[in-house]
Amino acid sequence: MEHLISCKGLTKTYGKTQALQDVNLEIPAGGGIVGLLGPNGSGKTTLIKILTGLLQPTAGQARVCGCEIGVETKAVVSYLSDFYSLNEGYTVREELDYYSDFFTDFDRLKAETMLRDLGIASTSKVKTLSKGTKEKLALILTLSRNARLYIFDEPIAGVDPAAREYVLETILSNRSENSTILLSTHLISEIEQYFDHVIFLRQGRVVLDGPAQKVREEHGKSIDALFREVFKWIY
Amino acid sequence: MDLLNDTFFVDTPTTSPLPEEDYRQNGKLKNVRGRILKKLLKYEFKYYLKPMLIALAALFAVATILCVLGCFLTAEDIGGTGEALRVLFWAFSLLLFVFGSLFVMLFPFILAHKRYKKQFFTAEGYLTLSIPASAQEHILAKRIAAYVMASVASVLVSIALLLSLIPIFLLAANGALGTMQPIQVDLNVGDVIYSLLQSLIWPLLFLALEGGYLCWEHRGLKKWMVALLVAGIYILSMFANIFFGSLFFELSPEVLDLIYEIGKWVLLAVEMGALYLLFLYETKTLQKKINLK
Incomplete structure (x- = not known):
């Protein structure tokens, strides 16, 4: 089965700091909102930068639409950084x-x-x-x-609650059909209802990866509650 | 609950074909790739156009004023006690104009460096590096545009300088500066090509500073090391030319000429090779090491 995003043994180090450690991911194509969740410094932005071709992994491999990250994948990935670059x-x-x-x-x-x-x-x-x-x-x-894949890095982190609603509505109502949205955030309660798939990152490692509904059912709680439980020792 | 080992995998099927395949099948991707450098160049030239037009227009306006002023002040029928002072004022203005001209000649490099920093080191880099262009295409577009603008600026600055010097030429034509001997230059095609290629080096050396900056910023190499390396090769090549030339001074003029001819082309190749290596290193750094803040 072809995956929209696949990462195998993805590792990124900055000097002695390991931003990503042996990340293995497979996100299917065909629509849906994927929440890339984790506290600050968990490696969300590093993973996004690798997927958008702005950063090279130290080890491992990442592919988008079956292609190695490069010029070809940039043509099909629409990326919005947290800097709103213009x-x-x-x-x-x-x-x-x-x-x-x-x-x-x-x-x-x-x-x-x-x-x-x-x-x-x-x-x-x-x-x-x-x-x-x-x-x-x-x-x-x-x-x-x-685009086939939209990547949003913390799109609602720096905006007020009214603007958050606008941002989320705009994203949900304007994406192209059959596209997938990868959205990183640590403000889960605002957006939890829209997730089709969630990935939890902690200290550069994937600690949870699965369909949002399945995660809710298996753990008997909301994604937000689960997030708080998983990351409570970090704060 | 051990969430570290609690991993789910999704079994949702792929619902649509890969876009790259679509692109490849229709030949779209190839067409897009072919046009990317052209598009990058379009935006590079657009960036230079306005500031360069303003700078050059100002330069030509001043040159014209100096020309008219000079013609008036150096005219034979203007005399009196203030004549020397007026001519001195004109000569001083001319000197300032020469410095201004030098600035306009360097202006494209200042603009080039500003753009380079903005597009690769600031938040704008997120957009610049997200477009489907390779590192080589990014660097090449910037080098070509900066080089063309620097060349055009050099030519136009030379014309502006000539314009401002018209009064002196008129004085010379009237015999006021004594008899001038025409300069005779004996040039062959090889010399012309060599001079042209050699003139390519200095703006590229200047632009190489950007490469050094990029490499330093991203821990590829120490600050300015790459640029200094290239500059060093260039300077050493000149000394080597003189040194080896002096070693063979006892040889016949024909042999010396031959050694000189071979030597200058070899050294030019070394300089060009060093610049090419820098280009490769710079693109690799941009591709592999960059990490926007």
């Missing part, structure tokens, strides 16, 4: 041009519709936008790609 010197329209040029799966019409709905003028300079508007713009650009 070309600050561009106007909103130029930002759309940039995405249209480099991502063949970018749906410009969809992006323009979403921007219009939010009242973001295409002539505005990105650097003049407020932090919240920049976050929305980055989110729109990421979701306007008809």
Whole structure:
């Protein structure tokens, strides 16, 4: 069976610090929201960076859509970092041009519709936008790609509760069909109901990996409660 | 409950074909790859366009003012006690203009370095490095654009300097500066090609500093080591040229010429090779070592 994401013996060290230790994962294709859960420093961002080709593993192998991570996988992965990275010197329209040029799966019409709905003028300079508007713009650009895999690194960590709801709704209602969302967070209660699959990371190791419903049934508690139990010694 | 060993595996079937296969079957991926460098270059040149146009327009405006001012101040019918002072003022302005011109010549490198840092070392790097382009394509696009802009700036700065010096040429034409002998240069095709290739080196050396910076930032090599290595090879090659030339000074002029000819091409190849090695090392560092904060 082909997997959308597969990791075998994935290890990443920074000097003497082991960020990831022998991570083995298999996430199937075909839709769903995968929660990558763990406290700060558990290796979530490192794993995401490896999957997006921004970091090379020290050992082991990661594949997306059966391909080794590289230029080809970048063409099918839509990634939103926790920095909401944008070309600050561009106007909103130029930002759309940039995405249209480099991502063949970018749906410009969809992006323009979403921007219009939010009242973001295409002539505005990105650097003049407020932090919240920049976050929305980055989110729109990421979701306007008809990608196979969307990766969101802590999309709701730095935003207020009202904005969290907007971010989650936008993600859920605008992703392309049959796509998979890998979403890292430590704010589980806000999003638990949407998870189809959960992965718990602790000190660079996968401590739990399975369908959300199965996890709830087997442990007789919510993902949030289980998370608190697993990580209670860390805090 | 031992969650460390409590692992579930999902048996949901794959529901759709792999997108890469789609791309490959339709030849889309190949087309996309072919155009990536072109697209990267488009955005690189776009970045330089506005600031360079402003800098060059300002330079030409000042050159024109200096030219008109110079023609006026050095005209024969202008005399009086303040003449020397006016000419001195013009000459001083010209000197400042030369320094300004040098800055405009270096401006593309400043812009190049600024962009390099912004795109690979700041949050913008998350977007830059997420686009489906290889490290080689990223670096190559930046080098080509910076090099072309530096070359264009050099040519235009030279023209602006010539424009500002028109009054001096007019004085010379009127015989005010004495009789000037025409300069005769005996050049062959080989010399021209060699000079052109040799002139490629210095801007590339400057751009190599970025490579050194990247390697240092990502623990590939110590700060500036790569750039110093290349610069060192370049400087050593010049000394070697002189040294080996002097060793054979007792030989006949024909043999000396031959040694010199071979030597200069070998050294040029060494310089180019060093720059190529730097390019390889830099792209490998970008690909393997980068870790955006």
